[in-house]
Amino acid sequence: MAAEIRIVEEAKKPLGMNPKKFALWIFMVSVTMIFAAWTSAYLVRRADGNWAVFELPQLFWITSVIIVISSGTMHWAYLAAKRDNLEQTKLAISITTLLGVAFLIGQFMAWNELVRESVYFVGNPSGSFVYVISGVHGLHIVGGVVFLLIVLVAAFRYKVHSKKLSQIEMCATYWHFLDGLWLYLFVFLLLNR
Template sequence: MEHNIESRDRIVQPLSMHPKKFALWLFIISVVMIFAAMTSAYIVRRGEGNWLDFSLPDIFWVNTIIIFLSSISMHIAYRAAKKDNLNTLRVAMVITTVLGAAFLIGQYLSWDQLKAQSVIFSDPGTPAGSFVYVFTGLHGFHLVTGLVFLVIVLIAAFRYKVHSRNMVQIEMCATYWHFLDGLWIYLFLFLLMNH
């Protein structure tokens, strides 16, 4: 009898995850795989020659600072939600959304800087430029989905649906936003080191 009680006390509960969080992590893994494949293709293609060297747009530096600041404001929003500080939550979410939109505008302007160097997407003589357009465009697309997610959570925050007892939405939003920030920093460093 004692042995059975001890056995039951030692049973470890299985780890569980909210189904939506699990789906988000699967999506993040698939995005990581896409960008890993693309950066590998970049390295292979560069090794084949016929590679145009050009300067990365200066605005990439500004964008990196902007997206880093947006990650900080997202973390502030998350911590505010945990503490039921709803005013700080809303302000930080608005700041994150504005910074995310500023990043997208910066990415658009970076394409103008590339065009000013005669680096265009469809030129077969400049595959390096095509890669930069694809990297920034695909990241920008995912950032748009992140902005939509931010707006959804921001609306929920104004409706008092985000607080310490209802954290799933903001946890998922923060995870995705931090992932997008980290992905951009990875891409920027990759391009700096392999340019």
Template structure:
């Protein structure tokens, strides 16, 4: 008795991702490229000379702590959503939102400290780069705050829960990304000012 064996490959499951998550990841890659080019330009321009060295405002240490704390509250919020603790989700988003606003206010006050120390946007490139890097990050943080508000509204409408986590996952990912981006920028500025 002869058996004919046919080798059949099993169909591979295609890689798939929620289209909005894919768009968000593309956006974050674009932001990384923008900041990578700005920090590269910073290093190149610094090497050319005529670079004023100044102390970074102490307030930037405090805002760095605030952004790290907000990342922790965002993670707690996500875990609460996974376990359907909707009151904790509302509280967590509210705390993260308040910390995000506190971070932005701290950055504005840090700019005031720079002005008090005669470091201006116009003038020496060292100050210009600092304002551009922190200002551009602040602009992205504003978009993160808007995203938090959208998720908070969705939570009040009971659209965020353990069976519908896409929106809060995206918000948490973006918020952690913004926190990580700030830590990168802050360490970069500490090492290169």
């Protein structure tokens, strides 16, 4: 008798993603498209002329440093949760939240600096763009701070640990996205005044 050869096809693991993570990625792509449209509109409008040139607020430099540090503390929170170090997780999320609030306060103070320089929301479009771009980014930071607070409450309820990382992963992804987005916008504004 000839040996019977059987070919068995292994079941393939379906490509999939947590629906909440997928929704977050769709949201971040949408936000990216909005800011890409605004930066494109900025360049087109600047080329039309009647464009006031002014120095960006010095506080934008400080808030940029704050947001980079907050990205580090967010990563620290994620790594601590992955190692089940819940005290460090709570501390790192708390620090990230405070840095997010400090960023928002700094941005508001930067707007005051713009007003002192006679750059207003209504008036020359160059000022309007700075207010809109930094303001809408600030609104997203507010959403990020709310997300951080939700994760912080979950951490205090022992719902953030190595076996349950999806919530802090999503929060970290969104926070890093907002950090990177601000750095892009700040560099864009610096190079295109």
